[in-house]
Amino acid sequence: MDINADFSLRVVMHAATMPWVDSPVAGVQRRMLDRIGNEVARATSIVRYAPGSQFTAHTHGGGEEFIVLDGVFQDGQGDYPSGSYVRNPPTSRHTPGSSQGCTIFVKLWQFAHQDRQHVTLDMNKIIKVDVQKRPGASVAPLFEDERETVQLEHWEAGAKINLTYTDGAELLVLAGNFTDSGDYLETMSWMRIPRGGQLAATAGNQGAKVWVKQRHLRFVDAPKIT
Numbered sequence: 001m002d003i004n005a006d007f008s009l010r011v012v013m014h015a016a017t018m019p020w021v022d023s024p025v026a027g028v029q030r031r032m033l034d035r036i037g038n039e040v041a042r043a044t045s046i047v048r049y050a051p052g053s054q055f056t057a058h059t060h061g062g063g064e065e066f067i068v069l070d071g072v073f074q075d076g077q078g079d080y081p082s083g084s085y086v087r088n089p090p091t092s093r094h095t096p097g098s099s100q101g102c103t104i105f106v107k108l109w110q111f112a113h114q115d116r117q118h119v120t121l122d123m124n125k126i127i128k129v130d131v132q133k134r135p136g137a138s139v140a141p142l143f144e145d146e147r148e149t150v151q152l153e154h155w156e157a158g159a160k161i162n163l164t165y166t167d168g169a170e171l172l173v174l175a176g177n178f179t180d181s182g183d184y185l186e187t188m189s190w191m192r193i194p195r196g197g198q199l200a201a202t203a204g205n206q207g208a209k210v211w212v213k214q215r216h217l218r219f220v221d222a223p224k225i226t
Contacts, residue, residue, distance in 0.1 A: 001041070004034040007168070007220045008194050010181075015046045016188040027053030033190050042109040042220075044170070046188065049073070049104075054097025062109030063090045065150075067123070067211060069174070069188070071102025078120070085142050085152075087111075087119035105172055110216065112147055119143055123152050136203070137161060148216035155203035155210065168195040168217030176208035192217075 004011045013033050020029035024039065027050035035043040042062070049071070057076070066073070068084040075094035080086060082102075088094065090111050119142075126140040136159025143150040155161060155178065170192050177186040180201040185191060193199060195217055201208075 001035055001038055003032050004192070005036050007192070007217055010194055010197055011190075011192040012183045012185065013190045014185075014188070015190055016186070018046075020048060023047075025053060025055050027051075028055070034192065037109070040109075044107045044190070045105075047104050047106055049096075049098040049102050051101040052097075052099060053101075054095065057093060057095040059091060059093045060088060060108065061090055062113075063092065063111030063115060064088050064106060064108050065110065066104045066106040067172070067174075069103040069105055071098055072100055073098055073102045073104055080120070081122075083122055083124040085119070085121045085123050085150075087117065087143060089115045089117055091116070092118070105211075110219075112219075115145075117145075126152065128152070128154055134161065135159065142211075147219060148213060150211075150213045153208075153210045153212050155201070155208045157203055157205050157207045159203040159207070161199060161201040161203070163199045165193050165197055165199065165214055166195065167215040168197065169193045169199070169212060169214040170216075171199075171213075172211040174209045174211055176206040177204040178202060178208045178210070179204070 015031045018031040029048045031046040033044040035041050065087045068080050070082050073080045075096045128138040128140040131137045136156035138154045140152040173185050173189045178201045
């Protein structure tokens with residue numbers, strides 16, 4: 001299965017209005033943003049867990065990165081409330097589910113094979129810092145290594161964000177809204193900007209809170225996982 005698998009293209013998906021697709025596990029549904037592979041895949045998705053739903057224990061051979069958008073996610077290692085940012089590297093094992101129900105944004109099979117660094121952060125508590133030469137923008141760092149930079153950005157109402165992403169980027173709107181190149185992105189809208197692509201965003205009247213991942217699109221040539 002290939003969904004938005006041409007990484008040379010700019011993509012905008014409005015997850016809040018997409019249909020939910022049942023997963024093989026009862027009570028777990030997905031909105032697929034990009035995907036290369038079948039049930040085990042290089043994938044970016046919004047996943048919804050009904051109360052009491054749960055996968056069986058399994059190992060993530062390619063790692064997983066996720067944000068809890070609402071509710072409380074659980075995986076046998078801990079409880080992760082809304083605002084949690086988590087990275088479970090390759091070879092990590094867990095039993096994902098939710099007793100009360102939750103929604104998460106998750107990326108699978110996008111780690112370096114040798115990565116073994118676990119990260120768990122509460123994005124609600126991270127201090128943000130104003131960005132020089134970007135009026136109206138502040139940033140809270142989430143993760144950085146030789147492959148990628150991940151951060152939470154806060155854009156004030158009306159802020160103009162003009163950037164070129166030499167190695168591409170992904171953006172997920174967590175709150176508020178903005179416009180870019182004629183597209184209107186609001187909460188749970190996702191954008192992938194190809195390598196060398198530009199962002200010319202204007203934040204809406206409520207401002208915007210945006211998860212931004214960049215530099216990682218140099219590494220999309222991994223073998224397909226089927």
